Amino acid sequence: MTDVKRIPHASHWGAYYLIVEDGRIVGAEPFEKDPSPSPLIHSVAEWANPRRRIPAPMIRRGWLADRERSDGSRRGSDTFVQVPWDEALDLVSGEIRRVIDTHGNSSIFAGSYGWTSSGRFHHAATLMKRMLNLVGGYTDHVDTYSMAAGPVILRHTLGSDEACYARSSTMDTVVAHTETLVVFGSLSPRTAQTEAGGLSEHMLEGTLRALVAKGTKIVLVSPQRSDLPDWVPCDWWPIRPNTDTALMLALAHEIVAAGDEDRAFLKSHCSGADRFLAYLAGDPDGTPRSAEWASGITGLDAEKIRSLATRLPKTRSMVTVSWSLQRAQHGEQPFWAALGLAAVTGQIGLPGGGVAYGYGSSGGSGAPIGLGRSPGMSKGKNPTGSFIPVARIADMLLNPGAAYTYEGKTRHYPDARLVYWAGGNPFHHHQDLNRLQSAWARPETIIVQDPVWTATAQRADIVLPVATSVERNDIAANQRTNRYAAMKRAIAPVGQARSDFDIYAGLAERLGVAEAFTENRDEMGWLRALYEKSRSAAHEQEGFEMVDFDTFWANGHALVPTKRNYTYLADYRAAPDLHPLNTESGRIVLGSEQLAGLGHADCGPHPQWFPPSEWLGAPEAGERLHLLSNQPEGRLHSQLPDGPASRQHKREGREVLRLHPDDAARRGIAEGTRVRLSTARGACLAVARLDARVSRGVAVLPTGAWFSPDAKDGTEVAGNPNVLTADLPSSAFGQGCAANTCLVQVEPTDEDAAGADEAFAQFLSRST
Incomplete structure (x- = not known):
């Protein structure tokens, strides 16, 4: 008799039910209260496919022979040896202890986004850092590839990045108040499918339909x-990429002109406004930041700019800025300039007015705000205090001891001898992957903990092989959801995979900190404790009665307290002296003495236009196209490349490059043509789609293809845009990634290189 179960679960793309038949995932059903469920849930069964899974603990053959003296340049081409778990854990704990004793804790660089799971307990990054902090710490990373330059400047100009x-x-x-909505970047359900920690309800599509029904000017x-x-x-308004700052400045200039x-808001709620207004007027170069000035930079019509400038202060106006805009050289500036524009209109702190960052960039941005305490493990305190901006990994590996600046302070890169990466894939996230590959050869030992054979693994x-979320129990939760979701184990672990908690508990035991790490709780003990702590906080802080853990686990979800109709900085607007900001002046900073x-x-x-090193307005741009590398529609980052949602958006197993028909025609490119993209940094293959x-x-190539360089000439065959992008910082202040500052050559090609599937098959046959 067939045994069919419907098991509640959740991932970054929402809550859902897994349909399990005789121990095998055969489908997924959306959570009944989700108005716009993501199609990505139907790819989850692919996690159980053993093809890309790491079957058992594996050791690179050259490292096993020579340990820390092995040739790091062999990483990626060497073969692997399968070993028992006890031997693998002994090797890992031995390396941690060796590096600490020989070089110090700061020589351990440990990182991850923990995107392997939306679960708050089996969170790879948190558990890894918890274990390492108990043995003296490590070098951490701050910010993310998605968000760095923007939050850094807002921490300085608004007092926080919240x-x-x-x-x-x-x-x-x-929906209720805005009359004019100006969207810089994107406001798309495509990117709002996902949220770190998971969502039970996707709300953006409903919000957009309400705006359409109301007739809001967009x-x-x-x-x-x-x-x-x-x-x-x-x-x-089809703006030239990387020129949004110029448009924002021109809108502010025209309003002032x-x-x-x-003026009253600028005086009472802002500092440095005179410095900012002087720049708009033409100080110090005598060039007013007018509509005509911006038109020459952005490629937009000056009269349209002036007309919008007339409308903004006379209607309730919201300026929203996508996270993507700050993933560029000088990425701090669009976030700061948008703040300056909203301040000039005087609408910050009004319902439906002012400025917002990230609507649509993730599913929770702009959603009801979670109150109380979100469940989550504590990573503890890092005794070393050592960190780098995450986008500077290659710089750190190539330049140990070198000085760099971050948020106004001079720091020095550590001498990283051991890299421990869990649940993440820098060979997806990082820029100039060929440079990263060279840097990756330098550490003495690299440990990767992941369910699948990513390019980093x-x-x-x-x-070390890790169980996916469908192979253990957890809780999906964050500060931007109205429900916690039970993530119940659906199937047995694939191969010899173990949960992150079990792996780190084994290492903690070998390193003498087991009791402090586990606190004598197992998986379900921790889930109960974390949930009940959140439940108590909801009662004590908000007077909200959440169901108890047993009821939550039986039902599969639980409502949590949230706040709707929230206006950012409303209290500050009403009484700036009573609610000062954590800035140099206690006010919104438009002109900074520190900077x-x-x-x-x-x-x-002050907010300022800087021409990027690569952009379409530069004389040397020539016939190159500006490359934008956005989030893919059919997956999250590089996850689940074989899932049906991901394959639906590929051709020939490669990523699809979208470009305008006119640009394609000039290059002899037709729909479905195989194309080669190249910069001085590298080259990749893709398949053209005319749009x-x-x-x-402009050319658009999504991120997330599994880095697959051809053995003959290094051309990346899967369509990974980060072989093309420059590994340069957003600025000396923010040090964020600048992926969207990139000009590329695009041409048709008849290269007959193997596709990504073939490249992965070759890796398996060669390496394992």
């Missing part, structure tokens, strides 16, 4: 019309 995450104005205020400022759904009426600025010395003192050439004392919704001069 406007990017949990405390932005909820979008119900936009202006989309983006090189892609598809950054808003086709069914959302809007004025599309017309005498429509809110393929380039490790010790590889003036630092004298950074690429991040000045008039992409502005002229």
Whole structure:
């Protein structure tokens, strides 16, 4: 008799039920209360496919022979040896102890986003750091590839980065009050499918439909019309990439030139406004930041710019800025300039007015705000205090001891001898992957802990196989959801995979810190404790009665307290002296004395336009196209490449490059043509799709292809854009990644290199 079970679960793309038949996942059903479930849930069964899974603990053959003296350049081409778990854990704990004793804790670089799981307990990064902190610490990383430059500048100019995450104005205020919505970048359900920690309800599509029904005026400022759904009426302004700052400055200039600025707000709620206004007027170069000035930079019509500037202060206006805009050289500036524009209109702190960062960039941005305490493990305190900005990994590996600046301070890169990466894939996230590959050869030992053979795992010395979320129990939760979801184990672990907690508990025992790490709790003991702590906080702080753990686990979900109709900085607007910001002045900073003192050439004392090193307005741009590398539609980052949602958006097993038909015709490219993209940094293959919704001069290649360089000439065959992008910082202040500052050559090709599937098959046959 067939045994069929319907098991509640959740991932970054939402809550759902797994349909399990005789111990095998055969399908997925959406959570009944999700109004817009993500199609990505139907790819989850692929986690159980053993093809890409790491079957057992594996050791690189060259490292096993020579240990820390082995040839790191063999990573990625050497073969692996399977070993028992006890031997693998002995080797890992021995390396941790060796490096600590010989070089110090700061020589351990440990990182991850923990994207392997939305679970709050089996969170790879947190558990790894918890274990390492108990033995003296490690070198950490701060910020993310998705968000770095923007949050850094907002921490300085708004006093925190919460406007990017949990405390932005909820979008119900936009529906109720906003008359003019200016979208810089994207406002798309495509990117709102996912949220770190998981969501039980996807709300963006419903919000957009409400805005359409209300007739809200929407202006989309983006090189892609598809950054808003086709069914959302809007004025599309196909701006040149990386020039949004110039448009924001021009809008502010025109408002001031017309005498429509809110002088009282600038005086009472801002500091350094005179410095900012002087720059708009033309100080110090005598060039006013006018509509005509911006038109020459952005490629947009000056009269349209002036018309929008007239409308903004006379209607309730919200400016929303995508995370993607700060993933560029000088990425701090669009976030700061948007703040300056909103301040000039005087609408910050009004319902439906001001500025927001990240609507649509993740599923929780603009959603009701979770109150109380979200469940989660503590990583403890890192005794070393050592960290780097995450986008500077290659710089750290190549330049131990070198000085760099971050948030106004001079720091030095550690001498990283051991890299321990768990649940993440820098050979997806990082820029200039060929440079990273060279840097990756330098550490003495690299340990990777992951369920699957990612490009990073393929380039490790010790590889530990981890159970996916469907193979153990957890809780999905975050500060931007109205429900916690039970993530119940659906199937037995694949191969010899173990949970992250079990792996780190084994290492903690060998390192003498087992009791402090586990606190004498097992998996279900921890889940109960974490949930009940959140339940108590909801009662004590909000007077909200959550169901007890047993009821939650039986039902599969539990409501938590949330706040709707929230307006960011409303209290500050009403009484700035009673609610000062954590900035140099206690006010919104439009002109910074600290940044003036630092004298950074690429991040000045006020919002400012800096020409990027690569952009379409440069004379040397020639016939190159501006490459944008956005989130893929059919997966999250590089996860589940074989899932049906991912394969639906590929051709020939490669990523699809979208470009305007006119740009394609000039290059002899037709629909379905195989193309070669190249920069001085590297080259990759893709398949062309002609799309008039992409502005002229722009090419769009999503991130997430598994890095697969061809053995003959190094051409990346899967379509990974980060072989093309430059590994340079956003600025000396923010040190974020600058992936979207990139010009590429695009040409048809008849190269007959193996595709990504073949490349992975070759790895398996060669290496394991």
